[in-house]
Amino acid sequence: MKALVYHGPGKCALEDRPMPAISHPADAIVRVTRTTICGTDLHILNGDVPTCEPGRILGHEGVGVVHDVGSAVSSLKPGDHVLISCISSCGKCEYCRRGMYSHCTTGGWILGNRIDGTQAEYVRIPHAETSLYPIPSDADEDALVMLSDVLPTGFECGVLNGKVEPGCTVAIVGAGPIGLAALLTAQFYTPARLVMIDRDTNRLDVARRFGATDCIDIGTSDPVTAVMKLTEGVGVDCAIEAVGIPATFELCQALIAPGGTIANVGVHGVKADLHIEKLWDRNIAITTRLVDTASTPMLLKTVRSGKLDPKQLITHRFKLGEIGSAYDTFGRAADTHALKVLIEA
Numbered sequence: 001m002k003a004l005v006y007h008g009p010g011k012c013a014l015e016d017r018p019m020p021a022i023s024h025p026a027d028a029i030v031r032v033t034r035t036t037i038c039g040t041d042l043h044i045l046n047g048d049v050p051t052c053e054p055g056r057i058l059g060h061e062g063v064g065v066v067h068d069v070g071s072a073v074s075s076l077k078p079g080d081h082v083l084i085s086c087i088s089s090c091g092k093c094e095y096c097r098r099g100m101y102s103h104c105t106t107g108g109w110i111l112g113n114r115i116d117g118t119q120a121e122y123v124r125i126p127h128a129e130t131s132l133y134p135i136p137s138d139a140d141e142d143a144l145v146m147l148s149d150v151l152p153t154g155f156e157c158g159v160l161n162g163k164v165e166p167g168c169t170v171a172i173v174g175a176g177p178i179g180l181a182a183l184l185t186a187q188f189y190t191p192a193r194l195v196m197i198d199r200d201t202n203r204l205d206v207a208r209r210f211g212a213t214d215c216i217d218i219g220t221s222d223p224v225t226a227v228m229k230l231t232e233g234v235g236v237d238c239a240i241e242a243v244g245i246p247a248t249f250e251l252c253q254a255l256i257a258p259g260g261t262i263a264n265v266g267v268h269g270v271k272a273d274l275h276i277e278k279l280w281d282r283n284i285a286i287t288t289r290l291v292d293t294a295s296t297p298m299l300l301k302t303v304r305s306g307k308l309d310p311k312q313l314i315t316h317r318f319k320l321g322e323i324g325s326a327y328d329t330f331g332r333a334a335d336t337h338a339l340k341v342l343i344e345a
């Protein structure tokens with residue numbers, strides 16, 4: 001089968017690899033019909049994720065059709081259409097019982113990281129019954145690919161951890177797919193102000209269309225001054241960091257109002273400063289989270305009922321054979337205006 005293989009920082013290639021096989025009775029093999037590229041895949045290529053070793057097939061998002069199941073799998077059968085969660089979970093370990101699937105002792109974020117991922121024709125999914133979500137055969141699969149990672153991440157790590165509530169003020173730093181997913185799902189709670197901060201004018205235009213009340217381009221204005229002006233000098237109740245670099249984590253610290261919450265979403269590859277000398281008396285909280293995908297069943301319902309339209313995030317389409325171009329397009333988002341690039345089998 002064809003698969004995109006990671007070969008160390010800066011290097012990956014589309015190659016022929018053997019078909020994955022069932023190696024545990026709880027496994028399923030899924031024929032991937034659609035996958036996509038995540039900002040985290042770029043972090044891997046940048047060398048920020050040391051657990052992902054050369055030789056690994058990348059990708060942790062996708063939908064597909066069950067091809068084969070192990071002997072312990074009873075709720076899925078070949079031919080079933082499924083959404084692949086970016087988090088694999090056994091459902092039984094201490095973390096899974098607490099709903100913290102991202103830290104499952106035999107799962108978590110392993111796909112396209114510690115085990116081969118979804119940017120391939122077929123993928124082996126461990127703990128299949130608790131890591132795949134059956135979807136109707138006529139479901140809008142393009143929209144559902146956004147539920148593997150992007151929507152649950154923006155919602156859980158950003159909106160839920162950030163304690164977004166009616167009437168509050170929210171700043172989202174980073175208008176990439178994850179920041180935009182936080183923007184879409186923050187609106188479940190009708191915050192009074194949703195401020196989007198980026199330096200990509202196209203993405204800020206998209207954010208405005210997606211419901212941002214204010215957009216700040218860091219290329220033309222100072223974000224701290226701008227946010228303080230919008231909030232009468234107070235700052236925001238919730239600052240969501242959706243980039244993953246020291247500058248944006250520090251910006252969130254400068255934007256947060258007394259009693260507020262900084263919800264870090266970005267994957268960080270290097271250390272960042274914590275200005276405790278300014279924040280110690282401000283009653284704030286800082287949260288970090290690896291997405292648990294505990295909200296996936298709820299998000300599936302909101303998408304199917306039409307309350308949420310994540311398909312808006314898809315800007316480009318490629319065939320698996322063109323995945324090199326897909327990475328190039330996604331990696332040069334400022335020029336190509338890419339948000340999510342859909343890769344079809």
Ligand SMILES: NC(=O)c1ccc[n+]([C@@H]2O[C@H](COP(=O)([O-])OP(=O)(O)OC[C@H]3O[C@@H](n4cnc5c(N)ncnc54)[C@H](O)[C@@H]3O)[C@@H](O)[C@H]2O)c1
Nearest residue numbers: 039040174175176177178198242243244265266267290291
């Ligand atoms: N915590 C988790 O479980 C989890 C899951 C998935 C992704 N992530 C991470 O979330 C982050 C965002 O993902 P994405 O796919 O949206 O990434 P992305 O790279 O597409 O988007 C990042 C955005 O940040 C903007 N940006 C860069 N520098 C900036 C600055 N100084 N100030 C303001 N904006 C700036 C860029 O223009 C871009 O629009 C990444 O770090 C990704 O790895 C975390």
Ligand SMILES: [Zn+2]
Nearest residue numbers: 038039040149
């Ligand atoms: Zn991801």
Ligand SMILES: [Zn+2]
Nearest residue numbers: 090093096104
């Ligand atoms: Zn578990």
